[in-house]
Amino acid sequence: MIMTVLAYLAFALYFCLIIGGGLMAVFCSNLVRALVGLIATLLGVAGMYLLMQSPFLAFMQILIYVGAVCVIIFFALMMTAGGNENEDGTPIPLGKYARSFLAAIMPLSVLLPVIFLHPVDSADSPVATPLAELGRGLTEDFVLPFELISIILLIAMAGAVFLAWERRNK
Amino acid sequence: MEILSFWTIVQLVLALVAILIFISGNAIILVWMERKIAGYIQRRPGPVEVGPEGILQCVADAVKLLSKQILKPTHADSLLYWLGPILIFFAVPLIFMVIPFSPFFTAYEVDLGILLILAFSGINVLSVLVAGWSSNNKYSLYGAARSVSMSVSFEIPLLLAVLAIAFQTGTLNLSTIVAKQGGWPWQWNIFVQPLAFFIYFVCAMAETNRAPFDLGESESELTAGFHTEYSGMGFALFFLAEYANMVVVCCVATALFLGGWNGPFLDGFWWFLAKAYGLLIVMMWIRWTYPRMRFDMILNLNWKWLLPLGALNLLGTAFVLKLIETPCIKEFLEGWGIL
Amino acid sequence: MGHFMIQRSINYVINLVKGLWSLIIGLSITGEFFVRRKVTVHYPRQVVPKEASESFRGPIELVGSVKDPSVPRCISCMMCVTACPSGCIKVVKNKAPKLTPEEEARYAEAEARGEKVKRPSAPKNPAVYEYDFTYCSLCACCIEACPVDSIRFSNELYLAGTSRDDFKYDLISRLERKAKEDPKAASELLPGPRGPKKMVAAEAAASSENASEVSA
Secondary structure (H helix, E strand, C coil): CHHHHHHHHHHHHHHHHHHHHHHHHHHCCCHHHHHHHHHHHHHHHHHHHHHCCCHHHHHHHHHHHHHHHHHHHHHHHHHCCCCCCCCCCCCCCHHHHHHHHHHHHHHHHHHHHHHHHCCCCCCCCCCCCCHHHHHHHHHHHCHHHHHHHHHHHHHHHHHHHHHHHHHHHC | CCCCCHHHHHHHHHHHHHHHHHHHHHHHHHHHHHHHHHHHHCCCCCCCCCCHHHCCHHHHHHHHHHHCCCCCCCCCCHHHHHHHHHHHHHHHHHHHHCCCCCCCCCCCCCCCHHHHHHHHHHHHHHHHHHHHHHCCCHHHHHHHHHHHHHHHHHHHHHHHHHHHHHHHHCCCCHHHHHHCCCCCHHHCHHHHCHHHHHHHHHHHHHHCCCCCCCHHHCHHHHCCHHHCCCCHHHHHHHHHHHHHHHHHHHHHHHHHHCCCCCCCCCCCHHHHHHHHHHHHHHHHHHHCCCCCCCHHHHHHHHHHHHHHHHHHHHHHHHHHHHHHHCHHHHHHHHHCCCC | CHHHHHHHHHHHHHHHHHHHHHHHHHHHHHHHHHHCCCCCCCCCCCCCCHHHHCCCCCCEEECECCCCCCCECCCCCCHHHHHCCCCCEEEECCCCCCCCHHHHHHHHHHHHCCCCCCCCCCCCCCCEEEEECCCCCCCCHHHHHCCCCCEEECCCCCCCCCCHHHHEEEHHHHHHHHHHHCHHHHHCCCCHHHCCHHHHHHHHHCCCCCCCCCCC
């Protein structure tokens, strides 16, 4: 009984982290604070994974997103000139608002239909998947998507190196 | 993660309290040790006045830090400024939870122990960045930038070294890894994976911002690096976290490479602590021996040496593992009594 | 070309091994220091031995004359006062002894008789020699200026005081005290390994020529 209550409490905490962090990320004018909001969201999502009995995903989320991706973003922000675009107080044109809204809607417009058209039965109490099974899935059943993702990452890396190369030659 | 029971929670809370006491007690002992070792290496006695052989000096310092005024620079981002020291300390107790001090002395058994430690130690980097950026001080910013670019790159060979052990033992559970090793030094993983241990140790020193990799706070150039602006407890938390992190990396090294609680006789947590403290002393010895490395040298060391070596070591481990699994070789080895 | 490349890579590996070995050597050096005897002298409980403090150049002091070590060699010529850049020395000359009325009358009488009278002149040694160490920069200008070698650096290592006035010394009474303790040391020209002052002056004059011959 007490465990259920605690689980609900944890869920509420993670929920608040996700929503609060997301709002902070969107509405903070300071980029670094916005990034902190993003980090809070990612931590909340990691907590949700924990509740869903997949600690591996949760730790990976923290290791990769919080520990590496966000640090790199932070680093980039820190190295770029600070200050927000709207410093001189000119009103932001309406078209810009519309475009940002469109950009925000885009992932939803892909994800929502998928979720509603192909709903997955949710388990009453989640079952942990052993790590070995996860690994087998990645290297046997889903080996093609897995490799495709690594190719995308490789391309991204090559692109980054290429961009840096151009800059240096100038 | 299995379903938590009520008693698990009680156990967790008790363990948390014990760990917090352990961390602060440890920090005091370690600071004293560090100052003594620094003194002895420089042929002076180190602290001697407060308490026997100066052991209470750190208590006095802690009291001083507690009573100091807490200051914030004028244009510092107050939210992030206070988030830095809190963030750096919040992951530390969590990490201690999964360290197997002895078979009966692990706060919380997780199958993904190593992964948890690696994940939460990444938060350190973040807090260094947050602290350095929000201080509104160029020294802090430089310190943070240096230390983070170093930590991010040293994390990779560290992961590779740990992965080699995970390959070899086939698990991420620290207790299982320790249990698979024997009591004598030639039964430890360091005997099979000396290169991995070397890489791990170097990277661990870099991850904890210890000399010769203490770029984050290089005193001679950046006053105090990323924590220049922190006073009183803000500074104390950074200080505490540094020593706590040292203990963490040494405990992990003990569990992964040095046989953990196993000893030649009378297994128990004393062996674990003795080995971890031995590693800590080596770390201090190294700090007071080598000068600070230059930034580009550090990154060269990482990307040109440790990373390729780590990758090769991992490949070699995988190759050998596959090789000894092949039936004919396995038979041969079993015939000679090696396996 | 290929040969050159091989040579270079061999050198690289050799350098690498040497570098790694040097790391171990470094550790062994500090390890050795770790176990060696500590050299710190713990002040309130121990002091530096006399031989070690001999080369220390502390606040200046007066040198006693050979005949009477409690009287300084000083002739109150004021050279040190003039030479001091910080103005921390204060010297007051001795006045001629006050004559009693009878003596005065006798001298006047003799003078009236047409004799050449030589009234007693003032003693040369100073009446007051005050030294304010709080301003002194230990530049040794006074020592060099002194024509009779009456000033030297003391060996006093452990200076501590609770007020500013603790460092305003009356050097004459200090010399008297020292002469009572050890008359020989008080009148010694220059204690310690510095050599006679005249030699220092000679050294200054001919510093460029034979600096190596002047023994320290």
